[in-house]
Amino acid sequence: MKNPLKKYVGPSTLVAAAFIGPGTVTVCTLAGVRSGYMLLWALLFSMIATIVLQEMTGRLGIVSRKGFGEAIREEFKNPILRYVGILLVLGAVVVGNAAYEGGNISGAVLGIESLYGGMEVEMGGFVIRLWPAVIGVIAFTLLFTGSFKIISTFLVALVSLMSIVFLTTAILIQPDFSEIFKGLFIPRYTEGSLLTVVALIGTTVVPYNLFLHASSVQEKYTHVSQLSDFRKENAVGIITGGIISMCIVITSAAAFNKSGGDISNAADMAVQLEPLLGGWATAFMSFGLFSAGISSAITAPLAAGYAARGVFGWEHDLTDFKFRLVWILILLTGVVFSSLGFNPIQLIEFAQLANGILLPFIAVFLLYIVNRVMVLGANRNTTIQNVFGGIVVLVAIILGMKSINAVLNFL
Secondary structure, rough: OOOOOHHHHHHHHHHHHHOOOOOHHHHHHHHHHHHOOOOHHHHHHHHHHHHHHHHHHHHHHHHOOOOOHHHHHOOOOOEEEEEEEEHHHHHHHHHHHHHHHHHHHHHHHHHHHHHHHHHHEEEOOOEEHHHHHHHHHHHHHHHHHHHHHHHHHHHHHHHHHHHHHHHHHHHHOOHHHHHHHHHHHHOOHHHHHHHHHHHHHHHHOHHHHHHHHHHHHHHHHOHHHHHHHHHHHHHHHHHHHHHHHHHHHHHHHHHHHHHHHOOOOOHHHHHHHHHHHHHHHHHHHHHHHHHHHHHHHHHHHHHHHHHHHHOOOOOOOOOOOOHHHHHHHHHHHHHHHHOOOOHHHHHHHHHHHHHHHHHHHHHHHHHHHHOOHHHHHHHHHOOHHHHHHHHHHHHHHHHHHHHHHHHHHHH
């Protein structure tokens, strides 16, 4: 007997699982604490933007049988434009993934420190945290041996369980639905919440997922006739992830509206789950953050490796030295960022902000590629798809520029 739900589970489900990581839990919790339900519209926009962009990159993979990086390398015929494009995209992915990796590892550290306490040493006047190195060794071992697939599946299951808990808690606390409705459909933000808006977008519309998606869809979908099935699966997966993110904002807004306070560790974030889990909330949140952090710490370096392999035309071999060198660099950078005593919450938030600022660069290249007749033929973008894609890029550019200006003024 066939499972009727199987057609709604696939590469897009993994995309959703990838963005429900420690960054999403942290940033959505901070959004609820600081702004209540007011920024839910940013998640609604992010969900729509993710559906639009992931559909484009998935369609690219199914129709052309190419990865996103390969398409960029092959479709820019002018040598100068091609190399500029490669450098811009590679720079954006590497910088974004390095920051994201620091956030992933810090998320795992937040979880494990709540369970076992911190491990630190002082060297030359600097306090070096040791847990990031331990997590880095675990991620390195899994990536190098290739056994990360089984472990990642297990960890995604744990993250999925955490997501169910957030959804159940959001229903249990009986939130103010009129305020939720206003937050969803009336875009508002204060000057102080602008960076949080961009971070919410950056934690949902993750640039490296565009590279992973174009390659991963080719395993499940082998013919153009399956585009309709892919689009259904894409919408279901992303909407599910978006709803979970919204539930995190809702639960944190309700919990901290009553108790007040700010967020500095996993125990603080666990307060929002106490209506359902009671005394088990802190342990559950800690283990969930650790699981999400390890899982994401594996996928982010891999995505950078796939992007570099595509744009440079390297061999399709996970054991290739150059491929490994890229993911080792990303993993090492993340470990260093997380070890140097930066506030883990601030590092995670910065990673999502970096993603939000870098998103327009990647989206512009994607829009160019999916409008190429030589690449997609009759399946190139329609006018409606270009309108939606253009709106996503325009909003991302405006918010990114405003964020850069806010950061410069702050400095």
